[in-house]
Amino acid sequence: DTAVSQTPKYLVTQMGNDKSIKCEQNLGHDTMYWYKQDSKKFLKIMFSYNNKELIINETVPNRFSPKSPDKAHLNLHINSLELGDSAVYFCASSQGGQGREKLFFGSGTQLSVL
Amino acid sequence: ELKVEQNPLFLSMQEGKNYTIYCNYSTTSDRLYWYRQDPGKSLESLFVLLSNGAVKQEGRLMASLDTKARLSTLHITAAVHDLSATYFCAVDPWGSGYALNFGKGTSLLVTP
Numbered sequence: 001d002t003a004v005s006q007t008p009k010y011l012v013t014q015m016g017n018d019k020s021i022k023c024e025q026n027l028g029h030d031t032m033y034w035y036k037q038d039s040k041k042f043l044k045i046m047f048s049y050n051n052k053e054l055i056i057n058e059t060v061p062n063r064f065s066p067k068s069p070d071k072a073h074l075n076l077h078i079n080s081l082e083l084g085d086s087a088v089y090f091c092a093s094s095q096g097g098q099g100r101e102k103l104f105f106g107s108g109t110q111l112s113v114l
Numbered sequence: 115e116l117k118v119e120q121n122p123l124f125l126s127m128q129e130g131k132n133y134t135i136y137c138n139y140s141t142t143s144d145r146l147y148w149y150r151q152d153p154g155k156s157l158e159s160l161f162v163l164l165s166n167g168a169v170k171q172e173g174r175l176m177a178s179l180d181t182k183a184r185l186s187t188l189h190i191t192a193a194v195h196d197l198s199a200t201y202f203c204a205v206d207p208w209g210s211g212y213a214l215n216f217g218k219g220t221s222l223l224v225t226p
Contacts, residue, residue: 031212041151041200043216055212090156102147102159103214 003027006091006106013081014114021076021109023091031055032074033092033103034066043090049074081113116141116207120217127193127224135188135220137203146179146186147204147214157202160188193224 004025013019025032033056034046048056052068063079074091091106117140127133137146148160161170163179163186170177174197176189186203200221204214 033213041219041221043157043202043204043219045213045215048212050212058213092157102162103149103157104159105157107156 002107004091004093004104004106006089006109008109009107010110010112012112012114015081015083017081018077018079019081019111020078021089021091021111023074023076023106025072025091025093025104025106027093027095027104029093029095029104030071031094032068032071033094034074034076035090035092035105037088037090037108039087046089047074047076078111081111083113086111086113116205116215118203118205118215118217120201120203120220123218123220125220125222127190127222129194129224129226130192132192133190135190135201135203135222137186137188137217139184139186139203139205139215141205141207142181142184143205143207144181145206148177148186148188149202149204149216151200151202151219153199160201188220190222193222195224195226198222198224 031050033048037043046060047066049068065077068074088108092103094101119138121136146163149157151157161177166181168179174191179186200219202219204216207215
């Protein structure tokens with residue numbers, strides 16, 4: 001069983017469209033994250049949720065809206081996609097927010113905006 | 115803003131050689147993390163270093179943390195091709211445990 005699963009793996013879309021990426025973890029963790037990795041492999045935190053509550057929103061445009069229906073799921077909806085949104089988006093989870101536990105990453109969603 | 119700097123960013127080394135990757139960070143933190151990413155793949159946790167002087171080893175990799183110098187090292191012993199990957203260090207900028215700031219990664223290529 002995949003611990004952190006994201007869908008879709010690839011997403012190709014036109015500018016201006018709205019799209020969603022889904023993430024689910026079956027590890028029983030209470031903290032989930034979205035990270036963005038650009039073409040130079042630079043990883044940046046976007047959001048973190050703890051028990052469905054938003055903890056970190058790292059200056060991400062309002063076009064990005066995370067939603068956590070329960071602590072096992074953290075979805076990412078993106079409105080009005082722009083060329084600069086092209087990247088790989090990783091979902092991750094960990095147990096607790098004390099920073100003592102490693103992150104478990106999903107396999108990533110490669111988003112290409114044309 | 116917290117800066118996490120890795121050195122070198124690219125490393126080509128021969129099998130059997132030793133080398134060290136350095137990770138410097140700009141703010142106080144007693145926790146540091148190392149991750150590995152294979153091309154086109156996800157990230158895998160290698161080490162979680164939780165205190166000054168922490169040292170962890172797994173196989174040919176050994177990581178250490180000096181919080182006073184704000185420096186972590188990832189030492190590679192007798193490199194093998196399977197170690198070819200990108201290695202990231204990461205620091206918790208607020209000490210909250212809810213976000214990590216990653217370095218730019220060190221792309222390691224081990225050649226015969």
